[in-house]
Amino acid sequence: MMKGRGFVVFLALNCFIITCGALKCPSCTLLDSRAACLQAAQVTCNGTDTYCRTIQAKNEVLGGEKWTNACGTKSACDAGKITNKSGACKPNETTSVCIYCCNTDGCVGQPATGAAVTTPVSIVTMATITMVILLKNAAGF
Secondary structure, eight states: OHHHHHHHHHHHHHHHHHHHTOOEEEOEEEESOHHHHHTSOEEEOOTTOOEEEEEEEEETTTTEEEEEEEEEOHHHHHHHHHHIIIIIOOTTSSSEEEEEEEOSTTOOOOOOSSSOOOOOOOHHHHHHHHHHHHHHHHHTO
16 A cells, blocks of 8 residues: 555656646747757747747748747647658758757757757656666566
């Protein structure tokens, strides 16, 4: 009985820590560089927005390259991967739209080799999974 209570307490504390540790993304719209977006004010993402989603757009109407960064969902990032692979992402050409995602505080996505979007696993997520497994094993579940 005591093992079960300890596990419940752990889960409650873990949920509290995750809520307090929500992702923070720089918020920028149509800035001239990735570096400028990195310097933008950060916003705290809501529970469903687990990624910082970056759009790198280039065309003559915009006056060159522009960067936009905001909180985004996993599904929006997955859609970005499809967009990039469809041929829209051509960062070395004059007309291009690339979508990058990352999930660490303060990140702004950046071009990876090829058109794939990389999304590193959050340290908080890894620590949470590790703790759940360790406590599950210690509690004998």
